[in-house]
Amino acid sequence: MHIASQSPTELVVKASTVWISAICGASALASTSFSVVENKPNGLFGAAFFLFVAIAFARRTVFTFDAMQRIVRWNGYKPFKTISGSIPFDEVSDITVDASVGGHNVPTYRLSLQTARGATPMASVYSGSNDGYASLRRTILTFMKPGQQEPRSDPHAASGVIPVDLDSSIRSLLQQGRKIDAIALLRTRERIGLTEAVQRIDAVNARIEAESPIQLR
Secondary structure, three states: OEEEEEOOOEEEEEEEOHHHHHHHHHHHHHHHHHHHHHOOOOHHHHHHHHHHHHHHOOOEEEEEEEOOOOEEEEEEEEOOEEEEEEEEHHHOOEEEEEEEEOHHHOEEEEEEEEEOOEEEEOOOOOEOOHHHHHHHHHHHHHHHOOOOOOOOOOOOHHHOOOOHHHHHHHHHHHHOOOHHHHHHHHHHHHOOOHHHHHHHHHHHHHHHHHHOOOOOO
């Protein structure tokens, strides 16, 4: 995810994995050609795999923040589906850095617009580093609400229990019921032991439960 263009009246943010699709598509074509020329039908299985990956990674989203009309519009596509919509700036309460922990406990991220109606992810897949997304988040919030203090999802975040730039990601994982992933993310970022990580995550989870009438499981 990156800023594609920015002016005083418009900010365009794009997220795309089409380049992966292009590479896999070219590999599928090359594998098919090789199988036909060399008369090796087994090579078609490899071509089919590359084609499948090319389709799976055909994802793209474009979010356009219009400062004149004070509205964010988006459009995009993913396999067999197109997406689009819009939200007035005033309905966006915050932008969170969502996290996902994959293989080898390596966290990846994406941004989501938060409103009273729920979250709107700004990308179909997770990628990149927390620092990069935290910086992008601040840029978008400053563009949407210049001169205003950046909203903070947790009034206790400055206490040092959870770093400010990591707090929204931890909360996102806990709200999805992914406590183990939240602990793994905190340990990876802070290089702390399991016991300390569990204590910190439990503290955040307790605050979330206290703030919401619906208890998390």
